[in-house]
Amino acid sequence: MRYNEKELQALSRQPAEKAAEIGMRVPKKGSVVKRRLVKLVVNFLFYFRTDEAEPIGALLLEHCRITKEEPSGFSISFIEEPDRKYYFECSSEEQCQEWIDALRRASYEFMRRSLIFYRNEIRKMTGKDPLEQYGISEEARFQLNAPQPTGIECRKEEGLLGRAEISPNSFWPGGGGGRT
Amino acid sequence: MKLNERSLAFYATCDSPADNTGFLYKKGERHTAYHRRWFVLKGNMLFYFEDRDSREPVGVIILEGCTVELCEAAEDFAFAIRFAGSRSRTYILAADSQPAMEAWVKALSRASFDYMRLVVRELEQQLERMRAGARPKAEPLVPPRRERSLPSGGLRENGCAVWSQEAPSLPNGSLPRTSHEGGPRPPPLPPRRKPSLGSSPAPLLVPETPFTPGTTTFSRLHDWYGQEILALRREWLQSRGQL
Numbered sequence: 001m002r003y004n005e006k007e008l009q010a011l012s013r014q015p016a017e018k019a020a021e022i023g024m025r026v027p028k029k030g031s032v033v034k035r036r037l038v039k040l041v042v043n044f045l046f047y048f049r050t051d052e053a054e055p056i057g058a059l060l061l062e063h064c065r066i067t068k069e070e071p072s073g074f075s076i077s078f079i080e081e082p083d084r085k086y087y088f089e090c091s092s093e094e095q096c097q098e099w100i101d102a103l104r105r106a107s108y109e110f111m112r113r114s115l116i117f118y119r120n121e122i123r124k125m126t127g128k129d130p131l132e133q134y135g136i137s138e139e140a141r142f143q144l145n146a147p148q149p150t151g152i153e154c155r156k157e158e159g160l161l162g163r164a165e166i167s168p169n170s171f172w173p174g175g176g177g178g179r180t
Numbered sequence: 181m182k183l184n185e186r187s188l189a190f191y192a193t194c195d196s197p198a199d200n201t202g203f204l205y206k207k208g209e210r211h212t213a214y215h216r217r218w219f220v221l222k223g224n225m226l227f228y229f230e231d232r233d234s235r236e237p238v239g240v241i242i243l244e245g246c247t248v249e250l251c252e253a254a255e256d257f258a259f260a261i262r263f264a265g266s267r268s269r270t271y272i273l274a275a276d277s278q279p280a281m282e283a284w285v286k287a288l289s290r291a292s293f294d295y296m297r298l299v300v301r302e303l304e305q306q307l308e309r310m311r312a313g314a315r316p317k318a319e320p321l322v323p324p325r326r327e328r329s330l331p332s333g334g335l336r337e338n339g340c341a342v343w344s345q346e347a348p349s350l351p352n353g354s355l356p357r358t359s360h361e362g363g364p365r366p367p368p369l370p371p372r373r374k375p376s377l378g379s380s381p382a383p384l385l386v387p388e389t390p391f392t393p394g395t396t397t398f399s400r401l402h403d404w405y406g407q408e409i410l411a412l413r414r415e416w417l418q419s420r421g422q423l
Contacts, residue, residue: 009181
């Protein structure tokens with residue numbers, strides 16, 4: 001798959017949400033734990049050799065599962081290949097938990113679900129859609145079910161008014177991990 | 181750089197919500213020919229497929245840090261996705277109609293992770309303030325700026341407008357309305373707690389959230405806010421003599 005590598009490299013140089021030197025093992029036969037500089041920027045996890053400026057690689061963190069691994073480590077796996085895990089070894093339980101929390105919040109899809117939840121909560125409390133005042137209430141990315149348009153049209157979705165009560169996990173089965 | 185391409189392909193083709201889809205003409209990198217491709221925008225990733233029913237994308241444009249501009253190209257309804265940096269590629273795309281082009285430019289210029297995070301934080305804070313008893317206030321959204329240099333050609337391209345990842349404004353260019361400028365005031369919040377003596381604010385049934393907004397997991401926040409609901413329910417059941 002082609003992608004704009006230069007821009008991804010530029011992104012890896014942006015200020016990170018979180019960065020640390022931790023042990024990492026890739027899901028390749030015979031691979032061992034290696035010390036890497038791991039850097040979280042938006043929804044990408046970059047990993048560098050500790051003395052190099054360019055990353056070895058990047059993981060897009062959409063539809064992934066972050067799992068605690070004993071001791072003081074965690075793994076990242078992706079929905080379509082749940083047994084293929086990237087392992088990380090932290091220096092303490094505290095550091096480990098901080099990374100797990102940060103990575104679980106780091107996906108675009110997680111933010112989208114949070115936004116829809118808050119939007120609905122505020123609407124229930126005030127009777128008003130909080131996005132209206134910014135003129136963005138019709139944007140597809142803020143709808144509960146985004147349109148699947150035919151051709152080039154983009155159908156306007158009905159707002160959340162009039163829908164049944166929504167709980168934060170009910171509209172995305174599988175909770176934080178996304179769908180299989 | 182290695183990239184988890186299989187996972188990207190899955191993200192592109194799974195049935196999670198797409199923010200925009202449609203056919204666009206994409207100008208080739210080295211040649212001037214345009215190729216018709218099926219585009220799918222999800223989050224900050226713009227995938228493109230050979231055709232609508234292709235099983236895997238041909239490629240993806242990672243949109244973080246881009247600006248989206250109209251441009252006068254050989255094709256009608258053309259627009260450009262530009263990145264900062266001297267050797268960055270500019271993607272020239274063309275839609276089939278004016279409305280389609282406008283829809284794409286709008287969707288792409290707000291596709292960044294930062295923008296989504298901004299809106300989430302804004303609503304999170306609004307909800308916090310409401311729970312603390314204050315009225316919801318409308319404040320203009322000001323996005324945090326990532327350090328980005330401008331494209332060498334400047335912001336104006338052939339005198340056409342530039343959409344970049346700035347704070348959203350209303351279509352007529354005015355700033356978002358504040359809640360006390362015209363329009364109906366929001367309805368008073370429903371009574372949530374039993375009033376205490378005098379006019380002092382009602383004591384909270386549960387203490388203020390220990391979480392700073394934006395620093396904890398969504399599920400924890402949800403559980404935490406749920407405590408108040410459970411407490412209210414218990415109270416109600418007790419008052420009805422059912423506990």
